Amino acid sequence: MTTVKKLGERKIIGLILEALTLPPMLIPFGDDVSGVEIDDNRAAILKIDMLVGKTDVPPTMSLWQVGRKAVVMNISDFAAKGVKPIALLVALGVPADFLKRDIEQLAKGLNAGAREYGANIVGGDTGEASDLVISCSLFGLGKRNLLMLRNGARPGDIVAVTGFFGKTTVGLKLLLENLVVPSAARKSFLNSVFRPNARLNEGLALSRSGAVSASIDSSDGLAWSLHEINRASGVGFEIDNLPIAPEVLEFAKRKRTDPVELALYGGEEYELVLTIKQRFWNKASQAVRDVGGSLIRIGRVVRKTDMVLQWKGKTISIEPRGWEHFKSGK
Amino acid sequence: MTTVKKLGERKIIGLILEALTLPPMLIPFGDDVSGVEIDDNRAAILKIDMLVGKTDVPPTMSLWQVGRKAVVMNISDFAAKGVKPIALLVALGVPADFLKRDIEQLAKGLNAGAREYGANIVGGDTGEASDLVISCSLFGLGKRNLLMLRNGARPGDIVAVTGFFGKTTVGLKLLLENLVVPSAARKSFLNSVFRPNARLNEGLALSRSGAVSASIDSSDGLAWSLHEINRASGVGFEIDNLPIAPEVLEFAKRKRTDPVELALYGGEEYELVLTIKQRFWNKASQAVRDVGGSLIRIGRVVRKTDMVLQWKGKTISIEPRGWEHFKSGK
Numbered sequence: 001m002t003t004v005k006k007l008g009e010r011k012i013i014g015l016i017l018e019a020l021t022l023p024p025m026l027i028p029f030g031d032d033v034s035g036v037e038i039d040d041n042r043a044a045i046l047k048i049d050m051l052v053g054k055t056d057v058p059p060t061m062s063l064w065q066v067g068r069k070a071v072v073m074n075i076s077d078f079a080a081k082g083v084k085p086i087a088l089l090v091a092l093g094v095p096a097d098f099l100k101r102d103i104e105q106l107a108k109g110l111n112a113g114a115r116e117y118g119a120n121i122v123g124g125d126t127g128e129a130s131d132l133v134i135s136c137s138l139f140g141l142g143k144r145n146l147l148m149l150r151n152g153a154r155p156g157d158i159v160a161v162t163g164f165f166g167k168t169t170v171g172l173k174l175l176l177e178n179l180v181v182p183s184a185a186r187k188s189f190l191n192s193v194f195r196p197n198a199r200l201n202e203g204l205a206l207s208r209s210g211a212v213s214a215s216i217d218s219s220d221g222l223a224w225s226l227h228e229i230n231r232a233s234g235v236g237f238e239i240d241n242l243p244i245a246p247e248v249l250e251f252a253k254r255k256r257t258d259p260v261e262l263a264l265y266g267g268e269e270y271e272l273v274l275t276i277k278q279r280f281w282n283k284a285s286q287a288v289r290d291v292g293g294s295l296i297r298i299g300r301v302v303r304k305t306d307m308v309l310q311w312k313g314k315t316i317s318i319e320p321r322g323w324e325h326f327k328s329g330k
Numbered sequence: 331m332t333t334v335k336k337l338g339e340r341k342i343i344g345l346i347l348e349a350l351t352l353p354p355m356l357i358p359f360g361d362d363v364s365g366v367e368i369d370d371n372r373a374a375i376l377k378i379d380m381l382v383g384k385t386d387v388p389p390t391m392s393l394w395q396v397g398r399k400a401v402v403m404n405i406s407d408f409a410a411k412g413v414k415p416i417a418l419l420v421a422l423g424v425p426a427d428f429l430k431r432d433i434e435q436l437a438k439g440l441n442a443g444a445r446e447y448g449a450n451i452v453g454g455d456t457g458e459a460s461d462l463v464i465s466c467s468l469f470g471l472g473k474r475n476l477l478m479l480r481n482g483a484r485p486g487d488i489v490a491v492t493g494f495f496g497k498t499t500v501g502l503k504l505l506l507e508n509l510v511v512p513s514a515a516r517k518s519f520l521n522s523v524f525r526p527n528a529r530l531n532e533g534l535a536l537s538r539s540g541a542v543s544a545s546i547d548s549s550d551g552l553a554w555s556l557h558e559i560n561r562a563s564g565v566g567f568e569i570d571n572l573p574i575a576p577e578v579l580e581f582a583k584r585k586r587t588d589p590v591e592l593a594l595y596g597g598e599e600y601e602l603v604l605t606i607k608q609r610f611w612n613k614a615s616q617a618v619r620d621v622g623g624s625l626i627r628i629g630r631v632v633r634k635t636d637m638v639l640q641w642k643g644k645t646i647s648i649e650p651r652g653w654e655h656f657k658s659g660k
Contacts, residue, residue, distance in 0.1 A: 001429040004458075012424070012433055012456050019437035023450040034453035036417050036469060044374055046452070048467045050421035052459045087366045091380035091465045093423075094342070099331040103342055107349035120353040122376070123364035125465075126342050128334075129382045135421045135455075135465035137378045139366060 028232070031150050032077040032216060035142065045083045045142045049074045053095075053132030058175045058193060063102055065194045067109025068116075070134040073219065075117045076198035076270040080217040081149070082207020083142040085119040085200075090136050093129025110134075117200050146207045148215035153233035153275040157213050157301040160284075162199045162272045162293055165222050166248030166259065167192040169266030179255070185247050192269070199272050201291040206272070209287040211280030218271045221322025223264040225273040226307060233275075239299035239318065240310040260311055267322050275301050358562070361480050362407040362546060368471065375413045375472045379404045383425075383462030388505045388523060393432055395524045397439025398446075400464040403549065405447045406528035406600040410547040411479070412537020413472040415449040415530075420466050423459025440464075447530050476537045478545035483563035483605040487543050487631040490614075492529045492602045492623055495552050496578030496589065497522040499596030509585070515577050522599070529602045531621040536602070539617040541610030548601045551652025553594040555603040556637060563605075569629035569648065570640040590641055595652050605631050 004012055017029065026035035026043050035043040051057070051070040061069075071088060078085045090110055094103070114121050119138070171193035173179060174186060181189070199217075206212050214233055218225045226237050244263040252259035274295075276284045281297075288295040307318040334342055347359065356365035356373050365373040381387070381400040391399075401418060408415045420440055424433070444451050449468070501523035503509060504516060511519070529547075536542050544563055548555045556567050574593040582589035604625075606614045611627075618625040637648040 001431065003426065004424050004428045004430075004433060005426040007430060007433075009456055013454075015430065015433045016422075016437040016440075016454065016456070019434060020441050020451050021445055023452070025452065029453065034417065034419060036452070038368060038471070044417075044469060044471075046417060046419055046467070046469055048378075048419035048421045048453065048465065049455045050423055050457050050459075050463070050465060052423055052457050052463075054460055055458050087364065087374075087376060089364060089376055089378035089467060091378045091467075092346075093380055093382055093463055094334050096333065096335040098334045100334075100337060100345065101331065103334065103337075103345045104349060107346040110346075111350050115351055121350050122353070122355065122366070123359065123378065124343075124346070125379050126339055126346070127380050127382050128385050129380075129463060130384055130460040133380070133382075133423055133459060133463050133465075135378065135380060135463075135467075137376070137419060137421075137465075137467035139374060139376055139469070141368070141374075 027147065027149060028151065032080050038141065041144060043142050043144050045078065045081065045140045047074055047077050048135060048137045051134045058172055060175065061194055063105040064109035067106040068113035069196055070136050071110055071113030072196050072198050072270065074136045074138045075200055076217040076219060078138060078140055079198045079200040079203030080215050080272050081142065081147055082203050083140045084204060085117055085138050085140045087122045087139045088114050088119050088136055090121055090124040090134065092124065092126040093133030094126060095130065095132060096128055117198060148207055148212045150214050150216050150229050150232035153214035153229050153235045153301050155235060155301050155303040156278055157275040158278055158281055158297055159237055159239065159299040159301060160274050160276055160295050160297050161243050162202045162288065162295060164243045164245035165269060165271065166262040166266060167245045168269045169262050170248055170251050181251060185251065188247055196270050198270050199293065202288050202293040203272055205287040205291045206274065206284060209280065209284050211276050211284035212274050213277055214275040216273050218269045218273050219267065221265050221267040222273065223318050224320065224322030226318060227320040229273065229275065230305060230307060234305065236302045236305040237299055237307050238302050238310065241298045242309060242311060243296050243298050264318060265322050357477065357479060358481065362410050365472065371474060373472050373474050375408065375411065375470045377404055377407050378465060378467045381464045388502055390505065391524055393435040394439035397436040398443035399526055400466050401440055401443025402526050402528050402600065404466045404468045405530055406547040406549060408468060408470055409528045409530040409533030410545050410602050411472065411477055412533050413470045414534060415447055415468050415470045417452045417469045418444050418449050418466055420451055420454040420464065422454065422456040423463030424456060425460065425462060426458055447528060478537055478542045480544050480546050480559050480562035483544035483559050483565050483631050485565060485631050485633040486608055487605040488608055488611055488627055489567055489569065489629040489631060490604050490606055490625050490627050491573050492532045492618065492625060494573045494575035495599060495601065496592040496596060497575045498599045499592050500578055500581050511581060515581065518577055526600050528600050529623065532618050532623040533602055535617040535621045536604065536614055539610065539614050541606050541614035542604050543607055544605040546603050548599045548603050549597065551595050551597040552603065553648050554650065554652030556648060557650040559605065560635060560637060564635065566632045566635040567629055567637050568632050568640065571628045572639060572641060573626050573628050594648060597652050
């Protein structure tokens with residue numbers, strides 16, 4: 001019989017989906033969040049996530065950082081949909097040899113993550129587990145007409161992101177492969193692993209602007225996120241301005257590794273990946289600047305469902321791969 | 331340093347609580363569910379729970395039953411508050427050697443649990459974990475004036491439950507200690523472990539009746555539930571009609587064990603424990619009968635905060651103990 005290790009996360013989700021009786025859904029199953037109608041204008045927005053010590057926590061990350069990150073992962077999905085998070089519930093599975101101060105650090109990190117984005121932890125559950133497990137469930141109220149889903153991208157739209165890619169992937173490589181790099185660069189890479197930020201202000205501003213046709217966060221990597229919009233919207237992408245972080249380009253040069261690989265196929269990054277209606281580009285761009293962020297144009301949506309990258313005069317196919325639980329085996 | 335094993339679940343929750351910035355709450359922290367205001371009349375009702383394979387799944391329980399139970403645990407808390415569950419999110423931590431059919435069975439059980447009570451699974455997350463972990467998060471909309479909290483019990487109220495106690499405790503004993511009992515009794519005991527039911531119809535009917543002053547489910551055992559209402563309401567209880575299941579009395583006699591212990595200090599039972607305003611007793615009782623259930627009077631609320639049981643002419647103190655994670659070590 002096939003083990004889940006062989007199946008991989010996407011096929012497991014497929015199996016689960018087959019077993020479910022799905023009701024008519026406000027937001028299609030598989031989008032970043034779920035929605036339940038509250039009234040004509042509003043929807044309850046819901047999300048659950050699980051962080052597991054063994055697979056999701058890199059070496060030397062503190063428990064405060066782990067707690068904070070467990071929350072930020074969730075907030076990032078709300079950011080991508082343009083919904084303000086309100087209340088968070090946390091279920092904690094704790095190994096029996098955890099110490100009192102471990103719990104305190106973890107709880108402070110969880111609280112810090114929530115407060116940073118204006119949410120509060122309002123309930124939870126705790127029990128013993130073989131490995132540290134943090135399951136966060138987030139609730140918010142969204143205006144139904146302002147939700148940014150994955151399925152609205154149309155040919156001609158501009159593809160954009162809220163930041164540069166590759167730093168987290170390099171950071172994880174540093175931690176797992178013990179590579180040596182200059183200390184300032186090291187600090188910046190590790191910071192993106194240990195202290196990720198959700199683009200909540202950007203997401204809320206973009207949602208209000210009405211300029212966005214599709215949106216997703218990039219927690220499974222840039223390539224994967226593009227493919228998710230592609231699948232949900234039935235369109236293709238031509239990326240001609242790959243948003244690689246300058247430090248990552250420098251790192252790739254030094255270590256003779258492929259920067260495209262680092263920027264496209266990473267994961268655990270929390271930028272927003274968006275498609276913007278062309279005529280609203282300036283409005284969207286201004287809306288993000290107004291909250292202190294920046295919107296980077298990286299390509300355009302095309303009719304043909306291919307996914308290609310223009311890079312140094314060549315056309316490269318963007319593959320549907322990235323960070324996947326069970327299979328990646330960090 | 332103190333490990334969590336020594337601390338126990340309640341102290342761990344205390345530590346977490348200290349680290350949190352709590353907002354003004356519609357429902358006090360620590361009640362069965364959390365609430366967020368939606369409008370003048372309605373509240374979003376939220377709950378998260380975590381079931382861990384190692385500690386929460388007895389031997390020979392099937393994965394279908396495990397999935398179903400993970401949902402029923404959550405529904406039971408909604409039942410106790412009188413809130414109809416609408417949408418469920420499930421985060422699944424799966425051991426790497428789980429098989430395809432294991433996932434299918436688990437997912438079918440989860441779906442069955444949700445559908446049985448009119449809810450739907452609308453989203454989730456999955457990842458690898460050392461042990462099976464199922465975290466369910468439930469959402470519903472409650473009428474604010476009909477919520478049944480823990481803190482409204484007043485002297486003179488009647489204490490009542492929706493069913494008899496002890497069968498699950500005996501069932502767990504049978505599974506863990508390999509005791510021999512007649513096969514019909516064995517079936518009934520194991521059924522209460524493998525196929526627990528939430529008293530949702532009873533909870534909804536009682537909430538509509540307006541007769542209830544305090545309510546909780548009995549997932550941590552009858553004694554513990556009584557003490558929770560006691561703590562939250564600042565009252566005492568005199569229990570004079572301990573609701574022991576007849577099969578449990580019979581079992582206790584045969585095995586020369588204390589039936590009071592079995593009925594009071596178990597856990598994983600999903601009856602409702604309620605206090606009812608005396609003048610509304612008939613109304614409450616009728617409301618429960620109308621949905622096919624029964625309301626059993628077991629005692630009364632008193633001013634003195636003691637917790638006592640009248641049993642065979644003796645007055646016994648009811649201790650604040652029951653099933654507790656980390657410490658019980660099933």
